[in-house]
Amino acid sequence: MSTHTEASPPSPKQQVAIKAAEIVDNGMIVGLGTGSTANLFIDELARRQHEQQLEIQVVASSVISRVKAQQAGLQVISIEHLSHLDMYVDGADEVTTDMQLLKGRGQDLVCEKLLASHATAFYVLVDDSKMVSRIGEKNAIPIEVMPSAAQLVLNRLAKLQAKGSLRLNAAGDNVAYSAAGNLILDMQFTDLETAQINALLTVMPGVVEHGIFADIVKAVFIGSSDGVKLLQR
Numbered sequence: 398m399s400t401h402t403e404a405s406p407p408s409p410k411q412q413v414a415i416k417a418a419e420i421v422d423n424g425m426i427v428g429l430g431t432g433s434t435a436n437l438f439i440d441e442l443a444r445r446q447h448e449q450q451l452e453i454q455v456v457a458s459s460v461i462s463r464v465k466a467q468q469a470g471l472q473v474i475s476i477e478h479l480s481h482l483d484m485y486v487d488g489a490d491e492v493t494t495d496m497q498l499l500k501g502r503g504q505d506l507v508c509e510k511l512l513a514s515h516a517t518a519f520y521v522l523v524d525d526s527k528m529v530s531r532i533g534e535k536n537a538i539p540i541e542v543m544p545s546a547a548q549l550v551l552n553r554l555a556k557l558q559a560k561g562s563l564r565l566n567a568a569g570d571n572v573a574y575s576a577a578g579n580l581i582l583d584m585q586f587t588d589l590e591t592a593q594i595n596a597l598l599t600v601m602p603g604v605v606e607h608g609i610f611a612d613i614v615k616a617v618f619i620g621s622s623d624g625v626k627l628l629q630r
């Protein structure tokens with residue numbers, strides 16, 4: 398069922414979800430991201446499947462997306478059964494014009510980056526509020542760490558002039574655990590470029606995953622009150 402009506406025109410996030418659902422072809426395996434924009438994509442994909450009898454399978458980056466997809470009537474397969482992934486569609490917290498991303502406001506980074514990296518095409522859906530001139534401009538960079546390594550990684554990052562702390566749960570009375578059972582550091586870097594931060598975090602022992610998604614995006618759909626713009630390689 399479509400999430401907008403004649404009385405309420407599609408929001409920027411709905412517009413990008415509709416555009417991305419249009420590029421799904423019969424027979425594809427489609428990866429589903431996590432978040433409010435990814436949810437709108439799941440709705441649109443389910444609508445297309447029902448209306449046009451598309452034969453597709455989906456794989457989810459999180460429990461919440463899997464449940465939503467199942468409730469919408471999509472055929473969900475597990476990551477273990479994937480031998481390839483035709484496309485992966487997800488939102489983002491920050492996007493630069495050269496298509497570097499920051500993700501991970503949620504706690505599903507590991508599966509999100511796994512699916513984004515292995516997909517033949519990774520499409521990103523945002524509204525124009527997510528556009529920034531540099532990664533880290535509005536949000537700290539989430540770094541998922543082995544629980545036992547959190548303090549060591551924090552100390553190492555402090556030597557690189559990064560500031561931040563362990564993420565807490567919503568009530569603020571305990572640490573937040575990721576879907577993979579890890580802890581998350583939210584860090585701000587003042588002295589390093591995005592490429593340097595990406596390179597050092599990608600190889601730092603104790604770091605399981607981090608929120609910089611560099612050089613893996615095929616296209617970004619940007620919704621605004623003026624319609625949808627496309628950035629692509």
Ligand SMILES: O=C(CO)[C@H](O)[C@H](O)COP(=O)(O)O
Binds near residue numbers: 431433490500505
């Ligand atoms: O990275 C994410 C979750 O880990 C989300 O894709 C990101 O936070 C964007 O969310 P939304 O679509 O709700 O704005």
